[in-house]
Amino acid sequence: MITIDSLTRKYGDFTAVDNVTFEARTGRVTGFLGPNGAGKSTTMRVMVGLTPPTSGSALIDGRRFADLPNPGREVGVLLDASAQHAGRTGREILTIAQRTMGLPKGSVDAMLERVSLTDNEANRRVRNYSLGMRQRLGIATALIGDPHVLILDEPANGLDPAGIRWMRDLLRGYANRGGTVLLSSHLLHEIEVIADDLVVIGNGRIVAQGTKSELLEAAGTVVRSDDLPGLVRALDAAGHSGTPYADGALRTDADASTIGKVALAAGVALTELRAADGAGLEEMFLELTADTQREGVAA
Numbered sequence: 001m002i003t004i005d006s007l008t009r010k011y012g013d014f015t016a017v018d019n020v021t022f023e024a025r026t027g028r029v030t031g032f033l034g035p036n037g038a039g040k041s042t043t044m045r046v047m048v049g050l051t052p053p054t055s056g057s058a059l060i061d062g063r064r065f066a067d068l069p070n071p072g073r074e075v076g077v078l079l080d081a082s083a084q085h086a087g088r089t090g091r092e093i094l095t096i097a098q099r100t101m102g103l104p105k106g107s108v109d110a111m112l113e114r115v116s117l118t119d120n121e122a123n124r125r126v127r128n129y130s131l132g133m134r135q136r137l138g139i140a141t142a143l144i145g146d147p148h149v150l151i152l153d154e155p156a157n158g159l160d161p162a163g164i165r166w167m168r169d170l171l172r173g174y175a176n177r178g179g180t181v182l183l184s185s186h187l188l189h190e191i192e193v194i195a196d197d198l199v200v201i202g203n204g205r206i207v208a209q210g211t212k213s214e215l216l217e218a219a220g221t222v223v224r225s226d227d228l229p230g231l232v233r234a235l236d237a238a239g240h241s242g243t244p245y246a247d248g249a250l251r252t253d254a255d256a257s258t259i260g261k262v263a264l265a266a267g268v269a270l271t272e273l274r275a276a277d278g279a280g281l282e283e284m285f286l287e288l289t290a291d292t293q294r295e296g297v298a299a
């Protein structure tokens, strides 16, 4: 389990991570979501001892990363897949990790197979790897010590849809066997399919956290009507706000039964009524982090 408690990291006057508290639980995949510059990498760097916190703490199974005797056997880390030595082959990089951690020789081949890097690819220098191949090698390096905690910064970057599915299955199996996974992304749909729990960060602060189903519930209901203005007025009068989608649907915080009653009383016919799905979550994610989006949120 990873426990982040009141963690703050300042750079001069700038607060990159602001009093952040959350847990990544055992047996679950936790997605750490936020737009560019929100503070995800800084939080992860503190977790693995690369950046000291200004205040607060980041503990792995109750201990600081720096206090772990053989960290690679306990925590698998992928922070920047491009930081691997470009002049070494994938096999050499894994062999160094295998020797440093005192692992059996066969673990290199087993790991190459597990991340689907062929012999030919493993013998190529990393400078000739695609981004997706670097991510696979990075995940292999994180997994080789058979740790029970994984900390992965943007691991889906550069993976194609088949690669994302592969990673989802790998991380799901890992969590089902009792592992703890924390992975970051700035794209909701990339980790929505993988994560059980979500922690949303914007401007260094946690703006939402919970299980995926809780957050989906909080994302509200999607409703459609041929008389959308009439429906908006009726919902507004009943104290419920709504966000119109470009395609003419409306997302609202009211539940389906309330919407049905409000619409009936106002004489407005509904053409669709359902719980918000991933698109609703995406809208909510954009709204929650709106003041940190460079592009702002399109209405």
Ligand SMILES: Nc1ncnc2c1ncn2[C@@H]1O[C@H](COP(=O)(O)OP(=O)(O)OP(=O)(O)O)[C@@H](O)[C@H]1O
Pocket: 011, 014, 016, 034, 035, 036, 037, 038, 039, 040, 041, 042, 043, 185, 186
């Ligand atoms: N060494 C540093 N010195 C000064 N500012 C820093 C330093 N490292 C990070 N920052 C700032 O802290 C903020 C958070 O950066 P961080 O890399 O943690 O964001 P992120 O959520 O990982 O973003 P991305 O999705 O773009 O990787 C940014 O504004 C960044 O410029």
